[in-house]
Amino acid sequence: MKYFSTLILLVFIPVVAAAQSGLKDKGKISGKVKDAVTNTPIEYATIAIYKQGKLQPINGTTSDAKGNFVLTNIPDGEYQVSIDFLGYKRALTEHLLINATSNSIRLNTIVIAPNQKMLNSVNITAQASAVENKIDKLVYNAGNDLTSQGGVATDLLKKVPMVSVDIDGNVELLGNPNVKFLINGKPSSIFGTSLADALQSIPASQVKSVEVITSPGAQYDASGTGGIINIILKDNKVKGYNGSINLSAGTRLENTSVNLNARTDNFGVNLFFSANKTLRSKTLNTRNKTNLITDTTSNQLQNGYGYLERNSYQSGINFDWAITPKNNLTFGISMHHFSNYNEGLTNQQDEQIKGSNFPFSDLFSMRNSNSHSGENAIDVHADYKKTFKKDGEELNIGYTASFGKNSGDYYQKQDYINGAKPSSGSTGNNPGNDKQHQVSVDYTLPLNTDASFATGAKVEFENINSTSLVNPFNSSLNQFIYSASQSSSFNYSRQVYAYYVSASFQLFKFFDAKAGLRDEYTNTGVDFQGASIPSYNFLSPSLVLSHKLNKSTTIKVAYSKRIERPDFGDLNPFVNSSDPYNISYGNPNLHPEIGNNFELGFNKSFEEGGNINITGFYRHNGFDIKQYTAPYDSLLVAGKYYKNVYVTTRANVGSEVRTGINISASLPIGKNFTLRPQIMASNRRVTVNLPNTPDFVSGYECRMNMNASYDFKHNFTAEAFINYESPRFLLNGKNSSLATYNFAVRKQLLNKKASIGLTTNMPFSQYVKQSQTVITPGNYQYSQRQVPNRWFGISLSYKFGKLEFKKDRNEDISPPGIPNDL
Structure with a gap:
């Protein structure tokens, strides 16, 4: 317990210090990405956030295995969010306001559709982090x-x-x-x-x-x-x-x-x-x-x-x-x-x-x-x-x-x-x-x-x-003889x-x-003779x-x-x-x-x-x-x-x-x-x-x-x-x-x-x-x-x-309004 307590202190000292330094809460935008055809979540979709009308992203993340994503530490302002995934059409949500009265925005499920024209002609490979x-x-x-x-x-x-x-x-x-x-x-x-x-x-x-x-x-x-x-x-x-x-x-x-x-x-x-x-x-x-x-x-x-x-x-x-x-x-x-x-x-x-x-x-x-x-x-x-x-x-x-x-x-x-x-x-x-x-x-x-x-x-x-x-x-008979006393059966449920x-x-x-x-x-x-395991409840x-x-x-x-x-x-x-x-x-x-x-x-x-x-x-x-x-x-x-x-x-x-x-x-x-x-x-x-x-x-x-x-x-x-x-x-x-x-x-x-x-x-x-x-x-x-x-x-x-397609966590995404260069 001595070592464990020390470990707790080492981890939480910087956390408490940061909390006490007056770091104020910032905004958050969350949502979920799904495939428009199969209605299944899309993992590793790239989510980027931009100041409204700007071309340079200020933050970004990827969706998880259930398609969920969260963008945090967003200062007050007006923003647009783009959703990109290789082989799919881009989705764009605009005019999102983060301020003191509305610092947490949950977007509706964002459905993106496959780009069929691209799927017929592109061979895409990538790798996830190890x-x-x-x-x-x-x-x-x-x-x-x-x-x-x-x-x-x-x-x-x-x-x-x-x-x-x-x-x-x-x-x-x-x-x-x-x-x-x-x-x-x-x-x-x-x-x-x-x-x-x-x-x-x-x-x-x-x-x-x-x-x-x-x-x-x-x-x-x-x-x-x-x-x-x-x-x-x-x-x-x-x-x-x-x-x-x-x-x-x-x-x-x-x-x-x-x-x-x-x-x-x-x-x-x-x-x-x-x-x-x-x-x-x-x-x-x-x-x-x-x-x-x-x-x-x-x-x-x-x-x-x-x-x-x-x-x-x-x-x-x-x-x-x-x-x-x-x-x-x-x-x-x-x-x-x-x-x-x-x-x-x-x-x-x-x-x-x-x-x-x-x-x-x-x-x-x-x-x-x-x-x-x-x-x-x-x-x-x-x-x-x-x-x-x-x-x-x-x-x-x-x-x-x-x-x-x-x-x-x-x-x-x-x-x-x-x-x-x-x-x-x-x-x-x-x-x-x-x-x-x-x-x-x-x-x-x-x-x-x-x-x-x-x-x-x-x-x-x-x-x-x-x-x-x-x-x-049996050495006298020079052969192996079945022994009922050494044999057994075992049934378990x-x-x-x-x-x-x-x-x-x-x-x-x-x-x-x-x-x-x-x-x-x-x-x-x-x-089995001599064995008994009682029933039990475990929380x-x-x-x-x-x-x-x-x-x-x-x-x-x-x-x-x-x-x-x-x-x-x-x-x-x-x-x-x-x-x-x-x-x-x-x-x-x-x-x-x-x-x-x-x-x-x-x-x-x-x-x-x-x-x-x-x-x-x-x-x-x-x-x-x-x-x-x-x-x-x-x-x-x-x-x-x-x-x-x-x-x-x-x-x-x-x-x-x-x-x-x-x-x-x-x-x-x-x-x-x-x-x-x-x-x-x-x-x-x-x-x-x-x-x-x-x-x-x-x-x-x-x-x-x-x-x-x-x-x-x-x-x-x-x-x-x-x-x-x-x-x-x-x-x-x-x-x-x-x-x-x-x-x-x-x-x-x-x-x-x-x-x-x-x-x-x-x-x-x-x-x-x-x-x-x-x-x-x-x-x-x-x-x-x-x-x-x-x-x-x-x-x-x-x-x-016909198509080799893997999810890419690290693909560079172009700003909203500019097509991806494939």
Whole structure:
């Protein structure tokens, strides 16, 4: 709290000083921009304000995703406002008076019509800023990310401010791994089994943008104490037909994606297909364990290797039908598949030493193992939107369904040299199904020019069932025999009933405020012996206050209360004993984690196109869910005894407090060179209520990266990215640091319709070394993995169609009365 309080003072001292300096209120003009044909909001329309009769604009802005815009700090006078958007006719509103009695003007909805003559003859391309900071979220636009071309969604996430990704693809948001992932704003069952695998199954070429919401409002589900990451896939809503094809090949990955779009005046279709494959790669492993039991020391040395392969595909179709100018219907269905396969060989030495004598037992063995996991999922959504005569009044009704079928199996067999002991091993199979249904209703009502009210309800039904079939190796029969005592079944159901209210308004004529309250009632059923989760009600308040110090500088303070409900992987009690000395399983008795998140933000944009964002945060998690590893001399699990084993599972360990700061910026240096640095530093303290662990653990953690891009002109661009993460402490040990780097170049051809790119990742280092140390009383374990991370790739893309049309935030707009020079 000491650091958090200091941060509050640092942010608000200049605000209070400015307020006390006698700065008087100035005028404001606001409005909304829509397409005259489709009646949909237009984002990134350029709004400029001029003194009446003058040709030089005095201020300007762009419309947001809902078409809204606000011009502030306008002195008394008479003005005219122009609305411009590429491919549309200009709209002009004149003789607007700002004075002491009328200093806030709300314009009627401004409808602009496509310029059909221009659309038939113009090919327009542009790009948005790499990072956009909005009142309730941060948006990372992936279109110009060169070093991720030919990669997957995980590679993009490494560039997103406030997000960190480890070598295995595990994601954290401001240091919290409990993140709610969405695709196009909707949940998907593809995230149910393995989030890392799911993210690595989405080609980066298919991603349009990534939205990061660290303090979600009441309209969002309360789940995810870390916040929400929404992956927006590519589409196009311009009249006509168009499409794109992306291909990439390399020493690590092979990707392909295809997008097709067609649209008439009121009906549109989007069809997509993508697939990727992670080529077979070899990882080296070593592990040393020492256990002290009274006067006997047991040492175990392991070294070996493993091979990994992944493959996936996604396909879907979406329809958009403007039934009438005020009634719109969208519908879509998509299919997802991913799978991975691992196989390996481990050499092992087990020795036991009593006192200072030589080993009285020294055994050598070799273990062969493999495992496979995968999921097939189908997602369906249907959404109806109705607008009313009153500008901004909307009714939205949505239905989403997801059907996932997952599978997992393993094989492991350990043979001792010279038959010193009988062979041992087991096989296991873990099939399951996941079904989700959601129905939501949302209504928004503007109250006046500065305030609006929103409310809504949602019901969610989820059912998961899983079966664990285990077959231990019978050495006397030399075969694997089914064991009913080690096998089990797991059935899980959850119903969530939610209702929310929220409001946007001005507070003290100083803050733009957005406040809300969400109420979620959860009923959970678990069909597993000894497990019981009571029903509970959860209130999730949220508040965002923002203030514009000037047209380019904004400060923000936010609070949200969130919940993390354990997911399928956390709860599934299936025992993974593919390594009988390091086993893992889920915990069906987990309770939800509760998070209280506070943030302070500062954002400034520069005329040259750069920006800087500073976010200070304080996060407190109660019933904190953590993964931890504990040693056992002998452990009975599902009817089988494991000797000298480390067990990894998840538990409500206690509480966690994290205080930190995230700084990110985009800094243009000249016309052709741009730097995007980012640093996140935090202090984490975890209070622990577990046996054989300290009462608390704490430490500092840091993540730094730098992205540099240079435009050589002639449509040739180069980019470099370097990333560093400091060591991470565990409940009873720590992980090592991580450093990676990559380079890319791209040449655009055929009037920017085609491009060819080259990418390399860590060209001078074949492996990334990752180590982990676990220490408990009488036990020590050190393990190291050498993960192959060097690769080279080539990417090709081609865009086609009657019209390529993208929104341009930075186009120069000519004064009223003078045509745009196209």
